[in-house]
Amino acid sequence: MPHALVLNATYEPLGVVPQRRALILVLNQKAVTVEESENVLHSATRAIPAPCVVRLTRYVRVPHRGAVPLTRRALFARDGGRCVYCGAPATSVDHVIPRSRGGQHTWENVVSACRRCNHIKADRHVSELGWRLRKQPRQPTGIVWRIISSGRSDPRWVPYLAAFGGGFDLDYLIENVSA
Structure with a gap:
């Protein structure tokens, strides 16, 4: 309905x-x-x-009200459905500081990314690749x-x-x- x-x-x-x-x-x-x-x-x-x-x-x-729940749908809405690294249409979720290196699953560390950028970045820091974020991630309110x-x-x-x-x-x- x-x-x-x-x-x-x-x-x-x-x-x-x-x-x-x-x-x-x-x-x-x-x-x-x-x-x-x-x-x-x-x-x-x-x-x-x-x-x-x-x-x-x-x-x-x-x-x-408490914090806004971190969902894939809300994450893509925050980032406009675009990869924060290159601007292509986003299809996946990426951790700016990889979880394997102590990164948390929080609004400030999770961004939307295209498949290509997510694959290239893998479990590395953004600074190691010389990349920078188009927009700094933050928690919506x-x-x-x-x-x-x-x-x-x-x-x-x-x-x-x-x-x-x-x-x-x-x-x-x-x-x-x-x-």
């Missing part, structure tokens, strides 16, 4: 719910539809366009990254996510991280 983006009363992204749940929020007047999808949900007496983006009518305080890493996305959500997320490649998100 398709999903809908839930926004706080301040238009801050909160999460993703099934379209059916989003429609229930709207029907119970706990949310208003911001954008509709092409799907139509039917009851015994009516047909209602399914919401794609809903905004809550009352502000919900969001508790502090915010709820937007949780939505991206969930794998549920819709191009219509991008304006709402971009306003609060930052740090990810919008074109990559639109093309590759759709439900």
Whole structure:
């Protein structure tokens, strides 16, 4: 089933719910539809366009959230789906400081790489090859990254996510991280 983006009363992204749940929020007047999808949900007496983006009518305080989980999908979104060494389309994950040499599996040490660069680098340091990173890896922050890493996305959500997320490649998100 398709999903809908839930926004706080301040238009801050909160999460993703099934379209059916989003429609229930709207029907119970706990949310208003911001954008509709092409799907139509039917009851015994009516047909209602399914919401794609809903905004809550009352502000919900969001508790502090922990670190964003390190997933392949979120990593490729952070790096724009490109190899951090040469800029070619990325197909694999690489550790800047190899794990065999004490490197950790953390956001600051893991990058997306193309197959060729990953094979050439193997278990060596970037400095040994004379390479340098196109962009220094860092841990993403915010709820937007949780939505991206969930794998549920819709191009219509991008304006709402971009306003609060930052740090990810919008074109990559639109093309590759759709439900």
